[in-house]
Amino acid sequence: MEPPQDLKSIQEKIQTALVATTRLTNQIAAEDISFQRTSNPEVGEQLDDTSSRLLSLASSLLKSATKGTDLKAPVLEDSDDVDVHWVRIVDVVDTLLEKADTCLDEYTGVIKRKTAPTEQPGPPSKKSRPATLDTSLRRANIIKPQNAFELKPNNLDPSPWKPILTTKPHALTSLQDSLETFVDDNQATQYKHPYEAEIHNLQYPEAVFQTKEPIKYQPVETTTATFVNTFEGVLEMLEELKSAMEIAIDTEHHDFRTYSGLLSLMQISTREKDWIVDTLQPWRHKLEVLNEVFADPKIVKVLHGAYMDIIWLQRDCGIYIVGLFDTFEAAVALQYPSRSLAYLLKKFVDFDADKKYQLADWRIRPIPDEMFYYARSDTHYLLYIYDMMRNELLQQPSEESGHNLMNQVLDKSKETSLRRYETSAYDAENGQGPFGWxxxxxxxxxxxxxxxxxxxxxxxxxxxxxxxxxxxxxxxxxxxxxxxxxxxxxxxxxxxxxxxxxxxxxxxxxxxxxxxxxxxxxxxxxxxxxxxxxxxxxxxxxxxxxxxxxxxxxxxxxxxxxxxxxxxxxxVSQTSKLWGKVPISSRWEEPVVDKTKRTMQFELPWAQIMKSGKVLEVVEATTSQPASRMEESIIHLEDEPVDSEFTLKTGLKRKAPEIESDSESEEANDTPSKPGSNSASFGDTDEIAVPDSDDSEDQRRKKKAKKAEKRARKEALKEERRQAKKLARRAKEEASTDAANMSGKGEDEDEDEPFDYSKAKSVLNAARTSNGAPQAAKFNPYGMTIDGPKPARKMHGEKAGKSATFKR
Structure with a gap:
């Protein structure tokens, strides 16, 4: 099997295991672990054992990962140690990720595998070196160089930062007129960009819009870079730069042992020569003399990702760039899969940049050889990359408008060169700003x-x-x-x-x-x-x-x-930020009360109850008391809101009382009533009468007459019911009085004789009757579950088989 297939299979196995582990972890986290631990001691023991095993495994992995490095692996004895040693754990993980990234790049071919010895002597970058940056190069313990600066940084000054320019070469507007203030979007006073007018009116040289044969870079092995650490060397370099048509620029920055940052190194390259300028010298503010070249619109300045370089140059050295060509914006316009400088070096030069030195402490003096070579390589090949990308931008098909694509890159480069450095006051109240919380x-x-x-x-x-x-x-x-x-x-x-x-x-x-x-x-x-x-x-x-x-x-x-x-x-905001007080749902709307008086009338279906032939029992306090409100035939709803809701529910029929005798039944059933009252009334009672303002006077009069007739008919029916009930009650009372007179004497004798509880039969331990009567089976509350659930009935053609379960 080929190695790529092996890697793919291993990758799939690892990914499957990680997915399963992640899902299981999420399921466990979703449970109430503390409750399970409290309620079940076995679960608590298992959790403690698992935690100990995981901590031991994590400690072993950290120890294994730090072999061959300067890092010391922490020992995790309990879960609190994870928080205590979190910074050291992060360092170990970062080291592993860097190793994995390097190995993947070597495997996929993005970076050539570094082997020694090689057949041909190569540049220092080809030598085998550790994958991670040494701690002494990453966090150097040196005296802070800013203590010796002639213009020391003032971090406590809340006033707006003023450019440190003393002269303005290639000016269209004088320096005095350029250093005006304005109020930004945050209502803070700031100084304008000194070269704002020059950048807006910039016209790039015609060579930028011409397709030319790329000029090959000088071999690194046969050339050297000049280290400039004196002001005289800066002036000599400036004279050579004035004769160039394009120059490449890059910077190295440090921000760990300073509050606002330090521009530590500046690399400049022409077609023939490279310079490395030390920007940590006490006289570094005098580097503004380079504006004679950097602000010259006839000279193209090529940088890659100049977004922060523009800020650092003007803040520390007073240098401003007019005529910028940003290769990062060109890579964006050409839609490259990657926009990094390392990708461009690999694509056009086949050079493998070791980007671990980006994290190096560039304050170290003297600069180590490997760091010096890395800094030089950032600009040594950049002009050749500029030629290749310029031609590619101009050679776009006509339908894609290659000339406009070039203008797009130049416009973006202008926007980058107009960036200004601003001091940020600390906002203790709201925590806004780059240094806020x-x-x-x-x-x-x-x-x-x-x-x-x-x-x-x-x-x-x-x-x-x-x-x-x-x-x-x-x-x-x-x-x-x-x-x-x-x-x-x-x-x-x-x-x-x-x-x-x-x-x-x-x-x-x-x-x-x-x-x-x-x-x-x-x-x-x-x-x-x-x-x-x-x-x-x-x-x-x-x-x-x-x-x-x-x-x-x-x-x-x-x-x-x-x-x-x-x-x-x-x-949760009580009102919508977009719609204001307009309610999003009708549930939030305040009820609108219609102040106009409206009446709704409807009749209860008494006819349906009368059809059953049963008389409902109505309890009255006195014979003269009127009927219950539920027997009212008309219900008036007045002064109700328009949007109010009501529900009519048909309840269960109340059980009619038992009739004492046939005579009472006949007397109650033979009570005269108006013809058609039982049948016709039901159809009439289904109506709900709502006054309509559009009805004529005659229609209203007819409706009132009809309602009055219904009311009279119902009153008569109710009166008949009352009379029938009175007769039934009177007969019942007479019958109970006669029965009481007949048994009055016997009851008196029984009441005089006290009850003897000692001779009473036991209720709890009562013996079964022996008169031969069948005894009801006692209720067994567990009888339904003893034999289990009832089995399903047999299907057609099913025959009984034999069971051999637990057969010995």
């Missing part, structure tokens, strides 16, 4: 924070930002995000507990632990009456943002069944 809160999913925890989170985040600005360190160097959330969740009760939560590398936080604990205690006390997370999220949400989107932003763990989510009702 709002985006961090959304990403880390703190929806379960209580008011006190939320207050502690904001207070610690503000403290971390203040310390980072004052010490000129990044916020992550002062305190990691994991530690920040851990402190907010646990709210340590004393400084010692707080000190135990801090990372070993958080030297500044450990130094300020006592002051930090005071801030935490104060925030905890004030947080009881402070805002909740839901209130802050709702206040910062877009007006058209629905409750579903807010909930997802606030509570990504909402799909977890065992998550205890509180405060959801606070997220």
């Amino acid at each position: 709002y985006n961090l809160l959304i990403r880390q999913s703190a929806g379960k924070f209580s008011r006190e925890q939320f207050a502690v989170f904001r207070a610690v985040h503000k403290w971390r930002d203040e310390i980072a600005r004052r010490e000129d360190e990044s916020s992550l160097y002062v305190m990691s995000n994991a530690t920040l959330f851990d402190i907010a969740r646990r709210m340590p009760p004393d400084p010692k507990a707080l000190h135990s939560l801090l990372d070993a590398t958080s030297h500044i936080a450990k130094r300020e632990a006592f002051n930090l604990f005071k801030i935490i205690s104060k925030a905890k006390a004030q947080g009881a009456n402070g805002p909740s997370v839901a209130e802050v999220i709702r206040s910062n949400a877009s007006p058209t943002m629905g409750i579903g989107e807010v909930a997802k932003s606030l509570l990504p763990q909402i799909r977890s069944n065992d998550a205890e989510i509180s405060g959801i009702q606070e997220l």
